Amino acid sequence: MLITPGPDLLYLTGYHAIPLERLTCLVVPADGDAALVAPGLEVPAAEAAGVGALGISIHGWAETDNPYALVASLVREAGIVALADSMVAAKVLALRDAMPQVHQQLAGPLLRDLRMIKSVDEIAHLRAAGRAIDYVHEQIGDFLRPGRTEREVGDDIAEAILEAGHERVDFVIVGSGPNGASPHHELSDRRIEVGDPVVVDIGGTMPSGYRSDSTRTYAVGHAPEEFTNYYRVLQKAQEAAVSSVRPGVTAESVDAAARSVIDEAGFGEQFIHRTGHGIGLETHEEPYIVKGNNEELRAGMAFSVEPGIYLSGRHGARIEDIVVVTTDGVESLNNTTHDLLVIDPSFSG
Amino acid sequence: MLITPGPDLLYLTGYHAIPLERLTCLVVPADGDAALVAPGLEVPAAEAAGVGALGISIHGWAETDNPYALVASLVREAGIVALADSMVAAKVLALRDAMPQVHQQLAGPLLRDLRMIKSVDEIAHLRAAGRAIDYVHEQIGDFLRPGRTEREVGDDIAEAILEAGHERVDFVIVGSGPNGASPHHELSDRRIEVGDPVVVDIGGTMPSGYRSDSTRTYAVGHAPEEFTNYYRVLQKAQEAAVSSVRPGVTAESVDAAARSVIDEAGFGEQFIHRTGHGIGLETHEEPYIVKGNNEELRAGMAFSVEPGIYLSGRHGARIEDIVVVTTDGVESLNNTTHDLLVIDPSFSG
Numbered sequence: 001m002l003i004t005p006g007p008d009l010l011y012l013t014g015y016h017a018i019p020l021e022r023l024t025c026l027v028v029p030a031d032g033d034a035a036l037v038a039p040g041l042e043v044p045a046a047e048a049a050g051v052g053a054l055g056i057s058i059h060g061w062a063e064t065d066n067p068y069a070l071v072a073s074l075v076r077e078a079g080i081v082a083l084a085d086s087m088v089a090a091k092v093l094a095l096r097d098a099m100p101q102v103h104q105q106l107a108g109p110l111l112r113d114l115r116m117i118k119s120v121d122e123i124a125h126l127r128a129a130g131r132a133i134d135y136v137h138e139q140i141g142d143f144l145r146p147g148r149t150e151r152e153v154g155d156d157i158a159e160a161i162l163e164a165g166h167e168r169v170d171f172v173i174v175g176s177g178p179n180g181a182s183p184h185h186e187l188s189d190r191r192i193e194v195g196d197p198v199v200v201d202i203g204g205t206m207p208s209g210y211r212s213d214s215t216r217t218y219a220v221g222h223a224p225e226e227f228t229n230y231y232r233v234l235q236k237a238q239e240a241a242v243s244s245v246r247p248g249v250t251a252e253s254v255d256a257a258a259r260s261v262i263d264e265a266g267f268g269e270q271f272i273h274r275t276g277h278g279i280g281l282e283t284h285e286e287p288y289i290v291k292g293n294n295e296e297l298r299a300g301m302a303f304s305v306e307p308g309i310y311l312s313g314r315h316g317a318r319i320e321d322i323v324v325v326t327t328d329g330v331e332s333l334n335n336t337t338h339d340l341l342v343i344d345p346s347f348s349g
Numbered sequence: 350m351l352i353t354p355g356p357d358l359l360y361l362t363g364y365h366a367i368p369l370e371r372l373t374c375l376v377v378p379a380d381g382d383a384a385l386v387a388p389g390l391e392v393p394a395a396e397a398a399g400v401g402a403l404g405i406s407i408h409g410w411a412e413t414d415n416p417y418a419l420v421a422s423l424v425r426e427a428g429i430v431a432l433a434d435s436m437v438a439a440k441v442l443a444l445r446d447a448m449p450q451v452h453q454q455l456a457g458p459l460l461r462d463l464r465m466i467k468s469v470d471e472i473a474h475l476r477a478a479g480r481a482i483d484y485v486h487e488q489i490g491d492f493l494r495p496g497r498t499e500r501e502v503g504d505d506i507a508e509a510i511l512e513a514g515h516e517r518v519d520f521v522i523v524g525s526g527p528n529g530a531s532p533h534h535e536l537s538d539r540r541i542e543v544g545d546p547v548v549v550d551i552g553g554t555m556p557s558g559y560r561s562d563s564t565r566t567y568a569v570g571h572a573p574e575e576f577t578n579y580y581r582v583l584q585k586a587q588e589a590a591v592s593s594v595r596p597g598v599t600a601e602s603v604d605a606a607a608r609s610v611i612d613e614a615g616f617g618e619q620f621i622h623r624t625g626h627g628i629g630l631e632t633h634e635e636p637y638i639v640k641g642n643n644e645e646l647r648a649g650m651a652f653s654v655e656p657g658i659y660l661s662g663r664h665g666a667r668i669e670d671i672v673v674v675t676t677d678g679v680e681s682l683n684n685t686t687h688d689l690l691v692i693d694p695s696f697s698g
Contacts, residue, residue, distance in 0.1 A: 018520070018533055021633050041622050044531040044661075063623055064641060087438040093455055106442055151556075158511050162504065162518075169517065171367070182393040184367055207500075273390050274412055277370075284370050292413055312393075 001028040001107050002071065002095065006086035007281035008107060010209050011115055013056065015049035017042065023067040023091060026056070027074045035059055037070050068098035075099060082107040116278060116286050117300040123324055125210035126280070126302055130322055130333030132164040133212035136202060137336045144220055146194045146345045150174040154187040157202055166204030170211065170283055173201040180217070180316035183273055183308060194221040194345045197231075197315040199308075203283055211283045213304055214334040215320035221345040223315075230267055230309045231317050231340050237261035238319040238338065241275055241289075241305045245323055245330035251293040251303075258307040259291075267309045276304040279322055301325045302333075350377040350456050351420065351444065355435035356630035357456060359558050360464055362405065364398035366391065372416040372440060375405070376423045384408055386419050417447035424448060431456040465627060465635050466649040472673055474559035475629070475651055479671055479682030481513040482561035485551060486685045493569055495543045495694045499523040503536040506551055515553030519560065519632055522550040529566070529665035532622055532657060543570040543694045546580075546664040548657075552632055560632045562653055563683040564669035570694040572664075579616055579658045580666050580689050586610035586656045587668040587687065590624055590638075594654070594672055594679035600642040607656040608640075616658045625653040628671055650674045651682075 003009045003026040005017035013036075017024050022039040024046075033055060038046050040060040052058060059074075061067045072095075075081060081099070083092060085108040096104060118126065136157060143156040154172040161169045175185045176192045180199040192198065198220060203213035217231065241258035255275040262271045276289035279302055287295050289303055306320030321334040352358045352375040354366035362385075366373050371388040373395075382404060387395050389409040401407060408423075410416045421444075424430060430448070432441060434457040445453060467475065485506060492505040503521040510518045524534045525541045529548040541547065547569060552562035566580065590607035604624040611620045625638035628651055636644050638652055655669030670683040 016535075018535075041532050045533050045535075048531070048534075048537075063639060083438045083442070085437060085439040088434060089432045089436040089438075089441045089453075090434040090455060090457065092438045092441045093432075093453060104438075104442060106439060108439065155511065159508055162507050162511070169511075182397070183390050184394050185397075186365075186367075186394075288370075290412060 001082045001110065002026070002087070003028065003084040003107065004087045004091055006084055007285075008084045008086065008111055010281055011111070013049070013051050013054060015046055015051050016209060017046070021090070023071070025067070025071050027071060029078070033057065035074055037061065037067055037074070039067075068094045071095065072098045075102065078102060080105060082110055112286055115280060117298060118280060118302050118324065119300070122210065122280065123300070123302070125206060125208040126322065126324065127333050128165070128208070129206045129210050129212035130214070132166055132206065133161070133202060133204070133214045134334055134336050135164045136160045137200070137214060137216050140200055140216070140218060141341070141343050144192060144198060144218055144343050146192055146220055149189045149191050150176055150179065151187045151189055153192070157200070161202060161204045165206065166212065167207045168205040170203045170205055171201070173199065175199040175316065177315055178313050181310040181312050181314060183310065183316070183318065192220055195223060196220045197223050197227050197317060199316055199318050201318065201320065209281050211279055211281070213279055213283055213320065213322060215306055215318045216336060216341060217317040217319065218341045218343055220343050223340070223342070227315055227317070228340065230265070233262060233265040233267060234307060234309050234317050234319055235338050237307045238305060238321070241307065242321065242323055242330060242332060245297065245305070245325060246328065247297055247299050247325055249297055251287045251289050251295045251297060252291050254289050254305065255291055258305070262307060262309065270309045270311060271307055272310060273308065276306055278303045297325045299325050299327045350431045350459065351375070351436070352377065352433040352456065353436045353440055355433055356634075357433045357435065357460055359630055360460070362398070362400050362403060364395055364400050365558060366395070370439070372420070374416070374420050376420060378427070382406065384423055386410065386416055386423070388416075417443045420444065421447045424451065427451060429454060431459055461635055464629060466647060467629060467651050467673065468649070471559065471629065472649070472651070474555060474557040475671065475673065476682050477514075477557070478555045478559050478561035479563070481515055481555065482510070482551060482553070482563045483683055483685050484513045485509045486549070486563060486565050489549055489565070489567060490690070490692050493541060493547060493567055493692050495541055495569055498538045498540050499525055499528065500536045500538055502541070506549070510551060510553045514555065515561065516556045517554040519552045519554055520550070522548065524548040524665065526664055527662050530659040530661050530663060532659065532665070532667065541569055544572060545569045546572050546576050546666060548665055548667050550667065550669065558630050560628055560630070562628055562632055562669065562671060564655055564667045565685060565690060566666040566668065567690045567692055569692050572689070572691070576664055576666070577689065579614070582611060582614040582616060583656060583658050583666050583668055584687050587654060587670070590654045590656065591670065591672055591679060591681060594646065594674055595677065596646055596648050596674055598646055600636045600638050600644045600646060601640050603638045603646075603654065604640055607654070611656060611658060619658045619660060620656055621659060622657065625655055627652045646674045648674050648676045
């Protein structure tokens, strides 16, 4: 298994290496001890992260060495190497060329059970991330004002994400009015108007490496009745999906629980994405809560439940919580209200 | 050429796509028109970014489709595909398996001349990034205080990076005392002490997508004489390297210009990394300013000049500016003083 800097390396070793063009690569043989190939100047950071204490030998290389040949010498006569899913093509193809007779496959399938079932410590980290992003949502009323642009609001949110204890801002979506109908719209210079519904989907990375991700939809003043009607449907759908989570049910059944409520209300065509994604050291990881995924949920799995309804060109709504499967049900890690949050547009705080 | 979300896609199309597990891929044939394969829910964002206006057809796919087969159908009978250097292994190997008879190579060599020579607009974006990070360095005296941890200082710096106009914080290195001797140390809970030299290397991404990166070394109170002596050597080395930049000289000659000053002063063994890296839509890109790179510098190239001297276990220093090669010399995009910045430890601002 060949693991370059990214979530798999962090998971396996606790070493948060900066992804660089210079090769850092953990070499894990099927039998025997693991080794870390790293640029000489990264060796102190790897040692400080406790890589050596794990019994992993560190092979530093100098600026003019060929680190791919060094990895190949450690792989020896193996016929298959499994590569970290996040390894970049520049390194995938350099490793292929350094070991042309070795078949490359993905390490994801080998690591998925380990990474998908969160330990008690990992759940504590995700819980802290959930509290931090909830704290940001509690401040959104101070930022959303008619006349401000999405970008101005987004800049305030980004600062609040850091102040809430995150180490990094991962994404800030402020979808006002018609922009709310594009689920992955980020920020624009559109000015928020009285009557706009606004989708706010935000997340960051905590110092632990674990991620937050939560969406709430706000109304700046009095939103159109058409909107408030389908918002109530969405709220029921999200609650139905969360309530359906427990060990033994399939991932797709949670998607179906949300979708059936929305379908019955006649908005099925407007719910244009899956219901959720796993979360941990990555914002999007397994399990995916989507039709066709018959993976059975197990205690310790963590994922988003985030149905949405989008009326193209007009407005949209999404409600998203991160939940963890417990031994007998579900725990929600996001706990701000699901009721439509109406912001008084005349308030100047 | 197959280009997934990342700096190459942004460069070629202006589309800042979120890297997702779902496949988004620009397909550029050697002859004929380009096409963009994208998840259905990303199509509005791709259209908003002007992809359609470039004459690129957009092929949206539904959650249950196989997008790799769709890309293969667009590649048709090509014998070679060039992949974006930043494409992740999960997509590299899925594309390999969807087109087993097609040889994969890297797109980097095809795009390097385009991306390495910055246009007038790109230089303006880098200049704005340089001013923004200079503004953060001007505030460091407010953050560095004896008794504060590197992490506390780093959190303040991260907020200042956003306030200065960056859209994202890319890295915050605060290397105090012995941590300054590890060039890629980030942040720790070490408390800053009176007499510490502190290396502050920071950067972020502007709304344009272009990056900043600048290092200054500070002294909190009276630093050891051993340190101030080699700091003066470093300052001369950095200035010698910047002064050597002009069209027609090689990248390695700029490295040699810094290194010879440091070697002559007897600190050659303590300058443990190359002198610099290109910068643009990525923090590290070509050209690399390193021994062995005989690439001739051309007007429009942008890169860092950042020699350092590191005394393991004691302290270190680095000075880094981003410079652009002009038609007859060099322009520095970072312009805060290179003199050692001594912070009065008794000041409480």
